[in-house]
Amino acid sequence: EAGVTQSPTHLIKTRGQQATLRCSPISGHTSVYWYQQALGLGLQFLLWYDEGEERNRGNFPPRFSGRQFPNYSSELNVNALELEDSALYLCASTISGRAYYNEQFFGPGTRLTVL
Amino acid sequence: AQSVAQPEDQVNVAEGNPLTVKCTYSVSGNPYLFWYVQYPNRGLQFLLKYITGDNLVKGSYGFEAEFNKSQTSFHLKKPSALVSDSALYFCAVRVPSGSARQLTFGSGTQLTVLP
Numbered sequence: 001e002a003g004v005t006q007s008p009t010h011l012i013k014t015r016g017q018q019a020t021l022r023c024s025p026i027s028g029h030t031s032v033y034w035y036q037q038a039l040g041l042g043l044q045f046l047l048w049y050d051e052g053e054e055r056n057r058g059n060f061p062p063r064f065s066g067r068q069f070p071n072y073s074s075e076l077n078v079n080a081l082e083l084e085d086s087a088l089y090l091c092a093s094t095i096s097g098r099a100y101y102n103e104q105f106f107g108p109g110t111r112l113t114v115l
Numbered sequence: 116a117q118s119v120a121q122p123e124d125q126v127n128v129a130e131g132n133p134l135t136v137k138c139t140y141s142v143s144g145n146p147y148l149f150w151y152v153q154y155p156n157r158g159l160q161f162l163l164k165y166i167t168g169d170n171l172v173k174g175s176y177g178f179e180a181e182f183n184k185s186q187t188s189f190h191l192k193k194p195s196a197l198v199s200d201s202a203l204y205f206c207a208v209r210v211p212s213g214s215a216r217q218l219t220f221g222s223g224t225q226l227t228v229l230p
Contacts, residue, residue: 004158033217043205043220056217090158100211101147101166104218106158 002027004107006091012113013081021076021110025093032074033094033104034066038087046089049074081114088112117142119208121221128196129229136191136224138206148189149207149218150180159205165189176200196228 005024013019025032034046045058049068057064063079072093078085088111092104118141128134140146147166151159163174170182180191189206203225207218 006158031216035217042222043218045217045219048217050216058217092159094216100209100216101164103149103161103164105161106151108156108158111156 004091004093004105006089006107006110008110009108010111010113012115014115015081015083017081019078019081019085019112021078021089021091021112023074023076023091023093023107025072025074025091026095026105029093029095029105030072031094031096032068032072033092034074034076035090035092036060036087037090037109038084041087043090047076078112083114086112086114117146117208117210117219119206119219119221121204121206121224123224124222125225125227127227127229130198131195134193134196134200134226134228136204136206136226138189138191138221140187140189140206140208142208142210144210147209147211148180148182149209150174150178150189150191151205151207151220153203153205153223155202162191198228198230201226201228 007022031050033048036044048056052068066076068074088109090109091107094102120139149164150162153159162178163172165172165182173179178193203223205223206221
């Protein structure tokens with residue numbers, strides 16, 4: 001069974017540009033979470049999508065946005081990139097987003113570098 | 116608000132010795148607790164979780180964790196460490212109430228197993 005996949009593996013942008021990161025969940029999983037792992041800041045929750053809708057978002061500015069498609073894949077968009085957006089962005093999926101006890105399965109991440 | 120603390124940034128242990136990676140939590144209500152491991156330039160891999168029931172939880176790769184409600188702890192343990200266990204370990208918590216389903220992570224503990 002294929003795991004969570006993310007693309008691209010690496011992304012280099014300059015300040016002010018926009019970045020688009022993509023995630024495909026495990027087959028059968030309807031829920032997708034996005035986390036930011038920045039150096040020295042640990043893992044910070046960004047966004048949660050379940051069955052096509054945004055269910056919750058973390059403490060990030062509106063220039064971080066995304067969507068979930070009918071096939072449950074997801075896209076994270078970061079507008080007006082700033083240097084501090086440089087981080088590893090991790091996507092995770094679960095079999096049912098509404099259940100508290102489900103573990104999340106993570107993809108390998110996209111390393112975003114903002115110059 | 117829920118939070119997780121991993122009091123040790125770094126743990127060193129000799130191969131073959133038992134290892135412990137510490138985690139304490141602070142939540143309102145009963146927690147669901149998780150341990151993940153991250154190898155360099157990789158996403159997080161699920162190790163084990165505590166939902167309810169037996170306080171000793173067994174997981175992947177010979178790891179186990181003990182839930183202690185009175186001490187609000189969920190320490191990760193392994194009887195005999197391997198060099199290949201060297202990685203970054205994260206404890207995470209989720210509280211079964213409200214609309215949030217994301218995990219709240221600790222800051223991580225770098226485990227180094229010395230040959």
